[in-house]
Amino acid sequence: MQNLLRGAICALALTVAVPAASAASLKITAPAAPGGGWDQTARAMQMVLQTEKLATGVQVENVPGAGGTIGLAQFALRSKGDPNALIVGGFVMVGAIITNKAPVTLDQVTPIARLTGEYEAIVVNADSPVKSIADIVTMLKANPGSVSWGGGSAGGTDHITAGLIAKAAGVDPTKVNYIAYSGGGESMAAILGGKTTVGVAGYGEFDSQVKAGKLRVLAISAPERVAGIDAPTLKESGLDVVIQNWRMVAAPAGLKPDKKAELVKTIAAMAKSQAWQDQLKAKGWTDTFLEGDAFEAQLKSDIAKTEAILKEIGLAK
Structure with missing residues (x-):
């Protein structure tokens, strides 16, 4: 797995990133195959950003593999400093980075916001x-x-x-x-x-x-029953397990402060829109929006907690 990632990084390092000219057009990397949560999140963002006229055009690119770390490596190397590029990620990526000892980490992107919980x-x-x-x-x-x-x-x-x-x-x-x-x-x-x-x-x-x-x-895996889901919780079933997945959006490293602020403002406007709230309801996602520096601090805490859990269940050393 590590050799695959390093090979991808070496190949990508030969390309030269050319930031797009206008922040009005965005490209979102979904680091997974179509159909999963990251893909759904990226395409929900695409629809809402365009519907709410927060971007003139939004493209979604799927780059699957290794728990999102192949897409993360490509994004980090090709998009550095590009204010028009975004990547979807989350709890799954945090765990994959730790488990696979990936040579690329979330230190190589700029966290913009946590979007949803599920x-x-x-x-x-x-x-x-x-x-x-x-x-x-x-x-x-x-x-x-x-x-x-x-x-x-x-x-x-x-x-x-x-x-x-x-x-x-x-x-x-x-x-x-x-x-x-x-x-x-x-x-x-x-x-x-x-x-x-x-x-x-x-x-x-x-x-x-x-x-x-x-x-x-x-x-x-909720702490109590969830409206619209006809099923008991794991706790009701006799197992003391509560866990919530979360998803985020990040920008490349190397952004100028004003460009980061613009992206945070755009994503915050998206998250507060009725169109986004409708998407949350339709997909059963919980609104866990947290932006900018507050999210960056929470992300560091979540990474440390995830590493502890993975060691506890034998998935990391």
Whole structure:
């Protein structure tokens, strides 16, 4: 994994970044394949920024791989100093950087704002004989490897959630049989096709298939039941696990202070718009907006906490 990232960085270092001429046109990097939470976030931003006339044009580019760190490396090297470039990221990327010992980190971007929060859902195929979290716990205790978990990148929120569930059930979290997929589309196909015992991701990724009757939600990782989601919490199910994924937007390093301020102002206007609030409601995302320096401080704290959790469940040393 590290060799792949370093190879990508070396190749990208040969290109010369040329900042765009106008901040009215933006390019958003979604560092994952189409269908997942980062892709959904980037495209929701694209729609709202254009609808609210906060940008004259917005492009979205998908760059999947390694929990977002391939896209992060490309973004950091190609876009340095460009006030028209943005990248979506979040909790998953934090975990992937630590787990993969990635040579590129979030120190190489300029945090702009935290946008959303989303609780994790544990789901099964509608035809699955597994009816509850209690069934999963029974299977884990008998043989941890018998439960295959389909989710996003290794070390990300989905993986952490699976590890915390095992730990709360009294099972060695290092024995969790976790299958990482590079995008929400691949993960969904595996769950619907019965290739994994359970699926774990932010609820928004499952919502349409749950409503279509193709998936059942066993539990949600919220502290209390969530309106619109017909499922108990993990705590109700006997497991003391509460975890919320979050997503952010960042700009390249090397921005002039006035350009950073302009981007923060633009994203804040987007987040306060009715169009954005409608997107949050439609996708089941929680508004956790935090901007500028306050978010930068919170991000540093979250990175330290994530490293501690990953060590606790055996995903980092």
